[in-house]
Amino acid sequence: MTDIHDVVVLGGGPAGLAAAIALAGRGHRVVVLERGRLERPRVGETFGPEIEPLLATLGVGEAFRAEACVPFRGVRSAWGSAEIATRSSIVHPLGEGFHVDRARFDAMLASAAALNGAVLREETGAPTIEEAAGGFRVLSREGDEYRCRFLVDASGRGAPAGAIGSSVRRWVACDRAIAIVVRMKPPAGRDVEPELFLESAEEGWWYVAPQPGQTLLFVLLTDPDLWTTTHRMDPLGRFRQALARTNHVQALAEGCTVDEAPRMVRADTGMLLPGRGARWCAVGDALVAGDPLAGDGVTRGLRSAIEAAADIDRALSTGAEALSAPATDPAVFLAGHQDRRGRYYSMERRFSEALFWKRRQAVDWQTEVISLDPRTMLRWDGREPDAHVIAPVESLVPPKAIASLLDLLRSPRPAHEALAALRASAPLGDRRLLVGLEGLVALGILVPTG
Numbered sequence: 127m128t129d130i131h132d133v134v135v136l137g138g139g140p141a142g143l144a145a146a147i148a149l150a151g152r153g154h155r156v157v158v159l160e161r162g163r164l165e166r167p168r169v170g171e172t173f174g175p176e177i178e179p180l181l182a183t184l185g186v187g188e189a190f191r192a193e194a195c196v197p198f199r200g201v202r203s204a205w206g207s208a209e210i211a212t213r214s215s216i217v218h219p220l221g222e223g224f225h226v227d228r229a230r231f232d233a234m235l236a237s238a239a240a241l242n243g244a245v246l247r248e249e250t251g252a253p254t255i256e257e258a259a260g261g262f263r264v265l266s267r268e269g270d271e272y273r274c275r276f277l278v279d280a281s282g283r284g285a286p287a288g289a290i291g292s293s294v295r296r297w298v299a300c301d302r303a304i305a306i307v308v309r310m311k312p313p314a315g316r317d318v319e320p321e322l323f324l325e326s327a328e329e330g331w332w333y334v335a336p337q338p339g340q341t342l343l344f345v346l347l348t349d350p351d352l353w354t355t356t357h358r359m360d361p362l363g364r365f366r367q368a369l370a371r372t373n374h375v376q377a378l379a380e381g382c383t384v385d386e387a388p389r390m391v392r393a394d395t396g397m398l399l400p401g402r403g404a405r406w407c408a409v410g411d412a413l414v415a416g417d418p419l420a421g422d423g424v425t426r427g428l429r430s431a432i433e434a435a436a437d438i439d440r441a442l443s444t445g446a447e448a449l450s451a452p453a454t455d456p457a458v459f460l461a462g463h464q465d466r467r468g469r470y471y472s473m474e475r476r477f478s479e480a481l482f483w484k485r486r487q488a489v490d491w492q493t494e495v496i497s498l499d500p501r502t503m504l505r506w507d508g509r510e511p512d513a514h515v516i517a518p519v520e521s522l523v524p525p526k527a528i529a530s531l532l533d534l535l536r537s538p539r540p541a542h543e544a545l546a547a548l549r550a551s552a553p554l555g556d557r558r559l560l561v562g563l564e565g566l567v568a569l570g571i572l573v574p575t576g
Contacts, residue, residue, distance in 0.1 A: 129273070142160075167389060178190075181428070196224070196320055277406040279406065283297075301524075302349045309344075365388045396414070397414040402451075461554045485518075485520045504572045544563055
């Protein structure tokens with residue numbers, strides 16, 4: 127079977143479905159290829175009130191309001207202190223937000239896309255993508271063929287649909303973060319409170335989000351090496367062990383029954399490079415993914431999809447073969463996001479020597495004195511750096527970029543070449559990367575020679 131479309135959207139999450147709604151609503155032929163099932167569990171279940179204007183733009187504001195939601199009326203947090211602080215949504219200029227069931231939210235968007243004329247195909251697997259005359263040829267796992275003039279990658283963090291421009295595309299992960307997710311049901315008679323709860327812990331931080339249907343989502347954000355290497359037990363047992371070390375989250379879980387086994391999902395902060403090419407673009411987390419602490423992933427995904435849809439519509443209408451540059455440079459956004467995240471993580475000093483937190487502490491790279499001579503020859507001696515020693519540099523330079531640099535410097539290279547290699551791996555600003563490079567020298571991981 128061969129289907130001809132104006133646009134193929136890879137991924138049936140909020141960003142992909144928003145792009146489909148916007149494009150189909152403009153009269154374009156759109157198909158959405160979802161590699162799994164829409165009803166599979168997903169995270170991203172708490173929305174701020176700023177999502178409402180975007181939903182109104184997509185024409186789904188009333189449908190969203192008709193969905194069962196738990197009001198998001200504030201945040202209670204034990205961050206930087208064992209004491210609980212409360213911030214009511216009444217202080218937000220747009221009022222309260224929403225706790226939603228993500229599967230139902232995505233199904234609502236899928237219905238709107240279908241009403242606009244978009245076609246949804248589920249369980250298509252990871253596609254094979256080939257350039258073809260005037261666009262792309264996309265093959266599903268079952269061998270179905272889709273031809274299109276433009277392609278939207280909404281396949282999520284790490285861009286699994288990376289066959290588009292695979293020779294040059296790469297995902298720049300700024301950290302290793304994962305989320306361990308467990309859904310629980312409180313005992314009979316206990317009401318679910320409408321606040322989001324946050325608590326920091328030595329191995330990461332927790333959030334507890336109320337869900338429609340009187341359930342709670344318990345989520346631990348941590349790093350995979352902190353989760354898997356020191357404990358050999360079943361996932362639920364490991365989860366309960368971590369839960370027992372909290373001050374407040376364990377009290378929220380007391381008496382609750384587990385609705386589903388723990389799930390591990392990616393939660394790394396990062397971006398796709400490049401994020402656009404000839405006749406294709408990435409949107410949502412496939413383009414740039416922020417730290418879950420920001421809580422704005424779905425909102426940013428909708429916004430990027432709406433902007434991309436307008437650009438594609440313009441190209442289709444004018445016969446252009448390339449899209450204009452995005453309104454926001456993902457690298458600029460990500461660099462600023464990293465700085466804001468670092469400041470917030472630095473508010474928690476109780477666990478400053480714990481590896482999770484050392485990797486995320488703020489570094490004042492803008493005022494740091496730089497003394498490294500560009501001509502200085504640098505070398506790595508091949509010894510694997512201690513995780514605690516190298517951790518502060520990881521707050522500035524992505525781990526994989528560091529690993530690539532160390533491998534390059536098995537043979538001595540001048541400092542300016544080392545900086546160029548970092549820039550090619552992670553273009554987050556020369557000064558930030560240079561301070562990270564000097565940090566590797568100061569820590570003795572890189573050794574000046576000659």
